[in-house]
Amino acid sequence: xxxxxxxxxxxxxxxxxxxxxxxxxxxxxxxxxxxxxxxxxxxxxxxxxxxxxxxxxxxxxxxxxxxxxxxxxxxxxxxxxxxxxxxxxxxxxxxxxxxxxxxxxxxxxxxxxxxxxxxxxxxxxxxxxxxxxxxxxxxxxxxxxxxxxxxxxxxxxxxxxxxxxxxxxxxxxxxxxxxxxxxxxxxxxxxxxxxxxxxxxxxxxxxxxxxxxxxxxxxxxxxxxxxxxxxxxxxxxxxxxxxxxxxxxxxxxxxxxxxxxxxxxxxxxxxxxxxxxxxxxxxxxxxxxxxxxxxxxxxxxxxxxxxxxxxxxx
Numbered sequence: 001x002x003x004x005x006x007x008x009x010x011x012x013x014x015x016x017x018x019x020x021x022x023x024x025x026x027x028x029x030x031x032x033x034x035x036x037x038x039x040x041x042x043x044x045x046x047x048x049x050x051x052x053x054x055x056x057x058x059x060x061x062x063x064x065x066x067x068x069x070x071x072x073x074x075x076x077x078x079x080x081x082x083x084x085x086x087x088x089x090x091x092x093x094x095x096x097x098x099x100x101x102x103x104x105x106x107x108x109x110x111x112x113x114x115x116x117x118x119x120x121x122x123x124x125x126x127x128x129x130x131x132x133x134x135x136x137x138x139x140x141x142x143x144x145x146x147x148x149x150x151x152x153x154x155x156x157x158x159x160x161x162x163x164x165x166x167x168x169x170x171x172x173x174x175x176x177x178x179x180x181x182x183x184x185x186x187x188x189x190x191x192x193x194x195x196x197x198x199x200x201x202x203x204x205x206x207x208x209x210x211x212x213x214x215x216x217x218x219x220x221x222x223x224x225x226x227x228x229x230x231x232x233x234x235x236x237x238x239x240x241x242x243x244x245x246x247x248x249x250x251x252x253x254x255x256x257x258x259x260x261x262x263x264x265x266x267x268x269x270x271x272x273x274x275x276x277x278x279x280x281x282x283x284x285x286x287x288x289x290x291x292x293x294x295x296x297x298x299x300x301x302x303x304x305x306x307x308x309x310x311x312x313x314x
Contacts, residue, residue: 002303004187006134006165010092010113011066013037014299016178017136017167018291019192020044020070020094021144021277023267024203027055031062032200032291037299040067041094049080056088068092068115073100086110094136097145101130115167119147124158124166132164136190139170143193143279146170146221146231152184159185173281175301182302191298193279198291206270210235214282223259226252233276237262 004015016038018029022045030040040063042055052069059067069090071081074097082103085093093100093107096117100107107114113133118124124135137158139151147154151170159166168186172178173194181189195201196211210233222241223230232238241259244250259275266274 002182002299002306004165006167006187009133009165010039012039014295015167015188016295016298017041017094017169017188017190018195019142019169019190020068020096021192021196022072023264024196024201025070026202027058027062028200028202029195029198029291030055030067031059032198033195033295034059034063034065034067036292036295037065038295039092040065041070042067044069044071044078044081045075049077049084052081053084053088056085056090066092068094070094070096071100072096073098082106085112099126099130100132104130117169118158119149119154121154121157121161124162128162128164134165134167134187135162136167136169137186138190140221140231141171141280142169143219143231143277143282146229151181155181155186156184171279171281172298173279173284175298175303175305177281178298178302179305182306189298191294193281194285194294194298195291196278197285197288198294199288200291203267204270207266207276208288210276211278211282211285212287214278214285216280216283218282219278219280226255230275230277231279233278233282235272235274235276237273237275 014037018033018040020041020043022043025041025043030042033040044052092113094115115134116127117136117138127135137155139154140146155168165187167188167190168181169190172189178189219231220234220238221229221231225245244255262275265271266276
C-alpha cells in the first residue's frame with residue numbers, strides 16, 4: 001500500500017486529498033473521502049461563516065476520520081473563518097489565494113496543521129519559512145483559480161526546493177496520473193475534478209452532466225486580464241466572459257459584475273449562465289460513482305503501475 005510521511009503527519013490511510021472546491025466541497029463529500037481513507041476538505045466559500053461552521057459540525061457527525069477546511073484568504077470573511085476553525089477544533093487547513101502568514105501563529109498555537117496551495121517555487125519556499133506543514137503544488141491544468149506553470153514542471157521543482165512534504169495537484173484523474181505525481185516526488189496527490197462526479201458530491205445534476213460530456217478540449221481559462229485566471233468548462237457564460245475580456249470597450253468593473261455569483265449559480269442551480277469550474281482532465285471522467293471507489297481506483301491504480309515496472313516499459 002502506498003504510504004508517505006503525510007499519512008503519518010495527518011493520520012490518514014491514503015496519501016490523497018480531495019480538492020477544497022468553492023461552493024462544492026461540503027460535509028457530504030468531505031466525510032465520504034475521509035471515510036474512504038483520504039483527506040476530505042470543506043470549502044470556506046459556502047454561504048458565509050456560519051454556513052461553514054455548520055458544515056464542519058455536520059462532517060464531525062458523518063466521520064470520525066481526519067478532515068480539513070480550505071480557506072480562500074482573499075475572501076471578505078477570511079479573518080472570521082480563521083478564528084472560527086480554531087473555535088471548532090479543526091486540525092487541518094489548506095489555504096489559497098494569498099499568504100496565511102498573519103494567521104499562522106494563532107493556528108499553530110491551536111495545533112492546526114497548515115498546508116498552503118502554491119503555484120511557484122518562490123511561494124513554496126516562503127510557506128516553508130513561515131511554518132507550513134506541507135504545501136500543495138498545483139499546476140495550471142487544474143480547475144478554478146490557476147497559475148502559469150503546469151504540474152509536470154512545477155511539482156519536481158517544488159519537491160527539490162523544499163524539506164517539507166509536497167502534495168501534487170492539477171491534471172490527476174486516475175492511477176496513471178497519481179503514479180506520475182509520486183514518481184515526480186509528491187508525498188500525496190490532490191484531486192478535484194473527478195470528485196465532482198462522486199455520488200456524495202451535492203452539485204446540481206447539470207454540473208455533473210457537463211463533466212461527463214466533456215472532452216480533452218472542453219475547458220477555457222478566463223480572467224487573465226483581471227489578474228485572476230480561472231479554468232472552467234466552455235459554456236455560453238465562459239465564452240461571453242472571454243469576449244468581454246477581449247473587448248477594450250468593456251471595463252474590468254463590467255466584467256467582474258458579469259461574473260459575480262456565477263459559480264454558485266452553476267453549483268446550486270445548474271444555471272446555463274453559471275461558471276462550471278473544472279480541470280483539463282474533465283474529459284477523463286466517464287461515470288458517477290461513490291467517493292470510496294474513486295479513492296481506491298486512484299491509489300490502487302498507482303500501486304499497480306509503481307509495483308510493476310513492466311506496466312511502464314512494456
